[in-house]
Amino acid sequence: MGADSRAEQAGRGRATRGAVLVACGGLLMTACATMPDSGDVQAVKGANPGDSQVRVYAVAPRDNAEPDEIVDGFLEAMTSDDPGFATARKYLTNEAARSWKPEQSITVLTTAPDREQADRNADPENQGRAYPLSGRKIATVDARHAYQPVSPAEYEQSIHVVQQPTANGKGKEWRIDSLPPGLVLGEADFLRNYRSVNKYYFASGEDWVVADPVYIRQRQDPVTRMDPVTQTVKALLEGPTNWLKPAVDSSFLSGTELKEGVTTLTPDDQSTLRxxxxxxADRAGGDACRRMAAQLLFTLGDLTSVRVxxxxxxGSGxxxxxxxxxxxxxxFAAVRNADREESPYFVDGHGKLMMLMLGAKEAAAPAEVPGPLGKPGLQLGxxxxxxxxxxxxxxxxxxxxLFVSxxxxxxxxxxxxLRSKAAKPEDRLSAPSWDGRGDLWVADRDPAAPHLWMVPDGTGEPVEVRTPWLDDDARIESxxxxxxxxxIALVVTRGDRTTLQIGRVQRQTTGDEPVVSVLDLQPATPRMESVTAVSWAGPSRLVVxxxxxxxxxxxxxxxxxxxxxxxxxxxGLDGVTSVAAPHNDKSSVVADSGNDGIVRLAPGTNWQPVVKTGASPVYPG
Incomplete structure (x- = not known):
């Protein structure tokens, strides 16, 4: 059964199901999961979200099944790995089975959709029945596998069933003739069946790659019959997601695909994947081919189940x-020597820049940093x-x-x-941030003249970044x-809400002047009421x-x-005002926890105090 557990929903108009260990033999069961054959028998309450070890097998509708069973069975069958969703299609009329395209989209709800009782008088002419579906929608996944979160909103759709002649023509059976598009899954079922991977494309006109996260099936894809490695390669060849596309390039020529019939890709005993x-692809030259191969290597590096x-x-021959x-x-990596252990920095109680010395077991005294920012005088914030x-x-x-040294x-x-003219300190310059190109970014939060600035190479003339979304109602906090x-990750306040938005950076040159824009802000934390701080923690991961x-x-x-x-x-940690994470998982996450000062979270441990008086912990970037 689905991991969101539709095992016991009689109160919502669903057939009650028994414990999973005996349910697979029952006539009313439409899908069942593989489970251990020993231990205590317990009622099913649903698998842990994202538990990919639970397997769901779809079961075809029984003869003379009631319309309630048809709807429930189809909802269960959508959560399975059934090849081609062939069993799920058995719940549909012939026309609906032909037109239903589960690969085109996924609607993700907080839990499995609630199926209400049908209004038997709603379709007297065709003697059909409409079953309302409801839930809380939290995300969609499009045909390019791109995940798009939304602020939780009411989801209301319906499934319509009618009677059609049986295969032998001697009777009638209930089947679904109208249904929502694509797949509709609860979050737990979605995370059990799908996993996030990063595709990689080159930053436009540059020689380093950019991560583009998408979702693929955990196991064989029911529609393409491809294993996860092949799905990932196919997704890469299809090109970047629509949001990232304006800012990246793919080295694969348009129309490049896997050779027809390829559904399995397996490395050899030398960990080489062909x-x-x-x-x-036959026309790809030496340098272009190397870049194509680099995109593949970075992309496949995200699959922990395979070593490439x-x-x-x-080529085709x-x-x-x-x-x-x-x-x-x-x-081609955006961060060179990404495997090295990184050291964080912070501002001490005297306003000086210092380096934290974090050992494997305990922290040493902070080290002084050369240059004027590490000396008394400037009083940094x-x-x-x-x-x-x-x-x-x-x-x-x-x-x-703003100073650079x-x-x-x-x-x-x-x-x-750079200087801010705002009257209040809290309305002036935000904390700065460097990108991998060596350009420096900072926001001026002056209510009278809000700006986002980019300083080329950290020393050039500041360039005002075009931000068409930065109006009187918006303020960049960090x-x-x-x-x-x-x-760019932006903590933005609008009205009484402070949210995390991800913007796409686009660069052009008009004459001798660079033109930089931050466009198409996407919400990253729609379920959070407020966001205090954010840090990058790898190519496409954040700590929030x-x-x-x-x-x-x-x-x-x-x-x-x-x-x-x-x-x-x-x-958990109380009173956090800022956080910083390394590019890899080998170093500690550090945070400013108010009364506890600077603290760190080493891999596999809990938070530990490092410096009692200090603020603004940062890793390079």
Missing amino acids: VPLNAK EQVELL GQSLCRLGKGQAAE SVAVDRGETRAAGVGSSGRE SITTEQETPAAI LRVSADGVR VGREAGGVQQIRYLQTDGSTSTTSVLP
């Missing part, structure tokens, strides 16, 4: 087009260190001025490169730019501090597309 492509150390692209190993692909850890940017404690050599106190420079309606403050991981799971919540 990918057979159609004739469109090298890819070989094959089976000829080798090129080979590329992980070490060679590393030159927030800081950012560039990806190469050679320069830092700091905003004074008054929020009025070296943190490897001593130099004179620099002049401010920002963090991705290492690839293509996406926020609070859901009626809840307490929590710290959790989520994808840039807004998807998450119940396993992503970090241990």
